[in-house]
Amino acid sequence: MPIIELSNYTLAPAGSGQGINNFYFSLKKGDVCAIDTQNPDDARAFLRALASLVYPVRGIYRFKGKRKNLKAYRDMLPCKKKIGYIAPDASLISNLTLRQNILIYRYYSENDLSINVDDKIKTLCNTSRIADKLDHRPSELNKMEVQMAIVIREISKNPEILLLDRPEDFIGHANFDILVQLFKDWIDDAKPVVFLSYDRRLVRRFANRKILITNGDLTTVEVKWSNEHES
Amino acid sequence: MERVAGYIGRKAIDSICHILDLFAFTYRILTLAFSNPKEGRALVGRVIVQQLYFTAVQALPVIVPIALLVGSAIIIQFAQFSGQYDFGRISVLLIVREVGPIITAMMVILRSATAVTIEVSYMRVLHELDAIEMSGMDPIRIVCVPRMIGITAALLGLFIVFDLVSIMGGYAIVWLVTYIPMSGFLHQIAKAITISDITVGIVKAILFGMTITVTCLYRGFESKRQITEVPVATSRSAVECFLYCLFINVFISIIFYL
Numbered sequence: 001m002p003i004i005e006l007s008n009y010t011l012a013p014a015g016s017g018q019g020i021n022n023f024y025f026s027l028k029k030g031d032v033c034a035i036d037t038q039n040p041d042d043a044r045a046f047l048r049a050l051a052s053l054v055y056p057v058r059g060i061y062r063f064k065g066k067r068k069n070l071k072a073y074r075d076m077l078p079c080k081k082k083i084g085y086i087a088p089d090a091s092l093i094s095n096l097t098l099r100q101n102i103l104i105y106r107y108y109s110e111n112d113l114s115i116n117v118d119d120k121i122k123t124l125c126n127t128s129r130i131a132d133k134l135d136h137r138p139s140e141l142n143k144m145e146v147q148m149a150i151v152i153r154e155i156s157k158n159p160e161i162l163l164l165d166r167p168e169d170f171i172g173h174a175n176f177d178i179l180v181q182l183f184k185d186w187i188d189d190a191k192p193v194v195f196l197s198y199d200r201r202l203v204r205r206f207a208n209r210k211i212l213i214t215n216g217d218l219t220t221v222e223v224k225w226s227n228e229h230e231s
Numbered sequence: 232m233e234r235v236a237g238y239i240g241r242k243a244i245d246s247i248c249h250i251l252d253l254f255a256f257t258y259r260i261l262t263l264a265f266s267n268p269k270e271g272r273a274l275v276g277r278v279i280v281q282q283l284y285f286t287a288v289q290a291l292p293v294i295v296p297i298a299l300l301v302g303s304a305i306i307i308q309f310a311q312f313s314g315q316y317d318f319g320r321i322s323v324l325l326i327v328r329e330v331g332p333i334i335t336a337m338m339v340i341l342r343s344a345t346a347v348t349i350e351v352s353y354m355r356v357l358h359e360l361d362a363i364e365m366s367g368m369d370p371i372r373i374v375c376v377p378r379m380i381g382i383t384a385a386l387l388g389l390f391i392v393f394d395l396v397s398i399m400g401g402y403a404i405v406w407l408v409t410y411i412p413m414s415g416f417l418h419q420i421a422k423a424i425t426i427s428d429i430t431v432g433i434v435k436a437i438l439f440g441m442t443i444t445v446t447c448l449y450r451g452f453e454s455k456r457q458i459t460e461v462p463v464a465t466s467r468s469a470v471e472c473f474l475y476c477l478f479i480n481v482f483i484s485i486i487f488y489l
Binding site: 051074113 | 364366
């Protein structure tokens with residue numbers, strides 16, 4: 001059963017995009033989908049649609065087989081918390097410290113403000129060199145540190161699906177190894193991933209489906225990269 | 232002529248729709264405030280304490296001198312005007328029933344309501360509200376409920392502080408720096424304050440607090456694309472808050488005293 005299924009979906013144009021007309025898309029466990037498009041605004045609109053952050057012009061959104069009414073935003077909250085959304089329009093809450101931002105999901109769900117980051121997240125913070133800035137607010141950090149904190153926050157949610165918009169820019173080319181490791185972990189856990197990337201290495205190494213968005217149409221194709229391609 | 236009538240009609244419909252939206256928004260916040268599920272209670276509690284600190288405790292250095300100035304000015308004017316006859320009673324009428332609630336509400340609007348509109352508007356523009364939703368939390372519960380409880384409780388507290396400081400402090404200032412005879416002033420006040428005055432004060436504080444919070448949160452939550460829309464929303468919310476508080480003040484006075 002698909003985790004997310006969009007049927008007869010139409011997205012209005014956003015930014016310089018053309019919108020996407022009347023498409024069908026389903027995302028199952030183990031899918032690693034790379035978006036291929038000339039227009040990143042269309043790709044971003046598609047990712048936001050998967051995250052249920054934009055309303056379609058028309059269409060049906062199903063989460064784990066259940067039809068969802070996107071306008072009943074409170075019914076969507078349990079679905080949203082299962083989606084890790086890592087994109088330039090994702091942000092940290094500015095009046096909370098980095099630690100509070102990373103832990104906010106746990107503060108809420110465990111109803112305890114005394115909890116601290118676990119070992120896995122601590123290791124990630126150390127690797128990405130933000131461990132000593134956990135008590136700073138987002139405005140005191142540089143862009144790369146903020147973006148890395150967003151990645152860590154989304155991972156700490158332990159999401160079932162990951163949506164990434166140009167992760168190589170987001171995590172930083174210097175941290176490419178971290179990104180590769182994260183992808184490996186997600187694939188090992190059979191978590192579906194949808195990502196837009198201009199880094200061919202990432203696409204060829206991990207993607208098993210390609211989402212083509214051209215002139216307002218969306219099609220998906222299964223891909224099998226040959227060794228030739230990988231080299 | 233038709234165009235003018237059409238314009239007035241459209242504006243009237245817009246205003247009615249806006250008021251209905253505010254009521255619906257209030258209903259949503261109150262439902263969440265009263266349901267208060269266990270999940271997230273600690274987080275909501277912390278934001279309430281922070282809001283109380285910002286709105287009540289940090290406002291004290293501003294509200295106390297204003298209360299002293301207003302209280303002493305009113306007491307001086309009425310002591311001379313009334314020739315000492317019932318001037319304690321008149322002071323109570325003015326300070327406790329009318330001036331106190333309005334000035335306190337104005338202080339809260341200027342200090343906290345505008346700040347809340349700006350904060351929430353920025354959260355909207357910078358997609359922070361989306362981030363809250365993506366964590367599975369309801370922004371109305373995390374952002375609105377604690378602010379409504381915090382601001383309403385703070386307003387009630389500030390209202391009591393304003394009344395006490397303006398009457399007692401005003402009395403002390405007048406007694407210290409003027410030669411106006413003040414015999415029997417406090418006794419007159421004690422006799423003049425009735426249960427209905429206290430009830431009206433509490434009702435006004437609660438209604439003002441809720442109105443101010445809902446109006447500024449509503450303006451903050453309105454969809455925005457650019458930072459330049461934030462000042463517009465802020466000035467709108469401040470003006471609307473003040474206007475609604477004046478209406479409520481008159482409405483309650485009519486109900487209780489006429």
